Amino acid sequence: MVEPETYDFIVVGAGSAGCVLADRLSASGKHTVLLLEAGGEDRHLWIHIPIGYGKLFTDARVNWLYQSAPEPELNNRQIMQPRGKVLGGSSSINGLLYIRGQRQDFDHWRQLGNVGWSYEDVLPYFKKSEAQCRGSDEFHGGEGPLSVSDQVEPHEVCEAFIRGCQEVGIPRNDDFNGASQEGAGYFQTTMRKGRRWSTARAYLKRARSRANLTVATGALTERVILEGGVAAGVQYLRHGRSVIARARGEVILSAGAFGSPQILQLSGLGPATLLRQHGIAVLRDIPGVGSDLQDHLQARFLYRVTRPITVNDVVNRFDRRMWAGLRYILFRKGPLAVSAGYAGGFFRTDPRLASPDVQAHLLLFSADKPGGSLHPWPGMTASICQLRPESRGTLRIKSADPAAAPEIKLNYFSTEGDKRTMVQGLQLLRRIMGAPALKPYIAEERDPGPSVYSDADLLAFVRARGTTIFHPTSSCRMGIDEAAVVDPELRVKGVGRLRVADASVMPTVVSGNTNAATIMIGEKCADLILRSAKAAPRATAA
Ligand SMILES: Cc1cc2nc3c(=O)[nH]c(=O)nc-3n(C[C@H](O)[C@H](O)[C@H](O)COP(=O)(O)OP(=O)(O)OC[C@H]3O[C@@H](n4cnc5c(N)ncnc54)[C@H](O)[C@@H]3O)c2cc1C
Numbered sequence: 376m377v378e379p380e381t382y383d384f385i386v387v388g389a390g391s392a393g394c395v396l397a398d399r400l401s402a403s404g405k406h407t408v409l410l411l412e413a414g415g416e417d418r419h420l421w422i423h424i425p426i427g428y429g430k431l432f433t434d435a436r437v438n439w440l441y442q443s444a445p446e447p448e449l450n451n452r453q454i455m456q457p458r459g460k461v462l463g464g465s466s467s468i469n470g471l472l473y474i475r476g477q478r479q480d481f482d483h484w485r486q487l488g489n490v491g492w493s494y495e496d497v498l499p500y501f502k503k504s505e506a507q508c509r510g511s512d513e514f515h516g517g518e519g520p521l522s523v524s525d526q527v528e529p530h531e532v533c534e535a536f537i538r539g540c541q542e543v544g545i546p547r548n549d550d551f552n553g554a555s556q557e558g559a560g561y562f563q564t565t566m567r568k569g570r571r572w573s574t575a576r577a578y579l580k581r582a583r584s585r586a587n588l589t590v591a592t593g594a595l596t597e598r599v600i601l602e603g604g605v606a607a608g609v610q611y612l613r614h615g616r617s618v619i620a621r622a623r624g625e626v627i628l629s630a631g632a633f634g635s636p637q638i639l640q641l642s643g644l645g646p647a648t649l650l651r652q653h654g655i656a657v658l659r660d661i662p663g664v665g666s667d668l669q670d671h672l673q674a675r676f677l678y679r680v681t682r683p684i685t686v687n688d689v690v691n692r693f694d695r696r697m698w699a700g701l702r703y704i705l706f707r708k709g710p711l712a713v714s715a716g717y718a719g720g721f722f723r724t725d726p727r728l729a730s731p732d733v734q735a736h737l738l739l740f741s742a743d744k745p746g747g748s749l750h751p752w753p754g755m756t757a758s759i760c761q762l763r764p765e766s767r768g769t770l771r772i773k774s775a776d777p778a779a780a781p782e783i784k785l786n787y788f789s790t791e792g793d794k795r796t797m798v799q800g801l802q803l804l805r806r807i808m809g810a811p812a813l814k815p816y817i818a819e820e821r822d823p824g825p826s827v828y829s830d831a832d833l834l835a836f837v838r839a840r841g842t843t844i845f846h847p848t849s850s851c852r853m854g855i856d857e858a859a860v861v862d863p864e865l866r867v868k869g870v871g872r873l874r875v876a877d878a879s880v881m882p883t884v885v886s887g888n889t890n891a892a893t894i895m896i897g898e899k900c901a902d903l904i905l906r907s908a909k910a911a912p913r914a915t916a917a
Contacts, residue, residue: 390464395897432746463575470715476885559720569707
């Protein structure tokens with residue numbers, strides 16, 4: 376019988392938050408850290424070339440390839456739910472956009488009783504993580520590991536889009552993460568010199584040279600081992616064998632909005648009825664585990680562009696593909712360095728609102744679905760997502776088998792407010808795309824097309840074509856109320872030495888793309904852990 380290995384900290388999941396934790400917890404050299412990742416090394420070429428994002432949607436080598444349950448308000452369609460299964464997690468397969476959310480999001484978290492999570496509280500962690508290409512200032516950090524870059528070059532269609540927004544009264548904004556989020560402009564990206572800057576690249580690469588950090592890939596965590604109501608370690612499956620690792624200090628779950636609640640439920644921490652249904656002994660009845668799942672629903676308009684100036688035109692012609700490849704190799708520029716959204720904006724669908732309630736993404740390519748083949752004509756996509764959805768979903772195990780996919784139910788579009796905001800957002804997008812600045816570029820709106828124009832038509836269009844923009848959160852929600860899963864220090868309520876740190880703890884989804892806020896959560900959690908380890912040094916071996 377092999378003695379289980381013992382570490383000070385065990386981090387489950389090497390994604391956006393997990394890589395941050397592995398790096399920060401091992402940095403002093405005083406603590407031993409085990410990082411467990413179900414996926415493999417991030418060697419796939421298309422991870423590192425930004426436009427390769429489109430190829431990773433359906434690649435089982437790096438993606439869990441989840442599907443939602445049939446969504447009642449979306450004509451019972453199942454919605455694809457890609458999640459990174461590789462070092463870097465979803466930060467290795469995402470669209471690279473760097474957006475933090477609004478000041479009001481974090482102040483709202485604080486208002487819900489989450490001490491330490493107001494905008495003023497979290498801003499230092501955003502800055503700590505960031506290497507902003509424009510340098511540091513009141514809102515930005517310049518010395519962190521996460522490279523945040525401007526788009527490699529401007530594009531005439533994006534310029535027209537920004538002018539179009541101005542023509543309908545929306546101001547230009549050159550920094551969505553600065554003083555105000557509102558307006559239209561270019562997105563900044565987690566990229567460096569034309570290459571993706573995942574958290575594996577930003578944080579884990581430098582940490583792996585440390586002898587006190589062990590990284591195990593291909594390691595599927597099966598459950599947290601609880602002894603006397605305290606997390607004592609984890610059991611994981613690697614090379615076909617179940618292995619036990621013990622933690623002197625803490626176990627931190629960073630397996631993401633689907634993975635973390637699944638592991639808690641498999642460990643006997645979750646809704647009692649659900650656990651009993653699957654023959655799992657209930658160690659603690661925590662009904663909130665897997666509740667409050669949120670996501671951003673998006674609806675996409677597709678356009679045929681008047682001239683061959685889009686990514687479609689490069690991908691579909693051999694000579695242009697060769698030229699683009701050469702340009703990328705030589706200068707790290709051109710279509711291969713294009714992130715998912717290039718330009719976009721944050722708009723208020725009602726001027727009486729205090730801050731934007733919808734986000735637009737302008738993509739310089741078009742396909743029938745995210746990750747689908749690009750159209751054989753010059754094309755672009757403009758989408759709207761509602762930033763603060765009211766709909767809530769659930770994440771529930773379907774089996775006691777850790778390798779079985781859980782049931783993911785978002786209940787998209789299930790409130791009148793969600794429907795109204797989305798439809799108004801699409802009407803606003805139509806006005807922008809019809810503005811004089813964009814006229815020279817748009818040959819036609821291909822989908823849904825001009826016959827779909829009333830509110831009722833647009834509602835039906837979203838039901839038929841709406842999809843995720845890949846931002847699931849809040850399934851292990853932080854809070855001080857009964858239903859919350861973790862407290863404001865991210866400790867699982869009623870369980871010792873167990874925290875959750877990833878997108879699942881967001882009290883509400885942030886108003887924007889979710890990677891940056893998840894990295895901030897990783898930074899803050901590491902700080903909380905190191906402080907408490909310092910206060911009680913015997914909890915971990917120094
Ligand atoms: C296709 C796509 C596009 C996106 N585009 C953007 C964007 O442009 N900008 C943006 O800000 N956000 C974007 N996002 C969202 C953003 O990337 C995520 O919100 C963020 O990465 C979530 O981080 P996380 O740490 O919560 O989870 P993840 O980064 O998903 O990490 C979880 C990790 O845990 C591992 N894991 C899960 N279960 C287990 C287990 N049982 N045992 C061991 N390991 C396990 C997973 O393999 C994974 O590596 C996108 C996401 C996707 C999928």
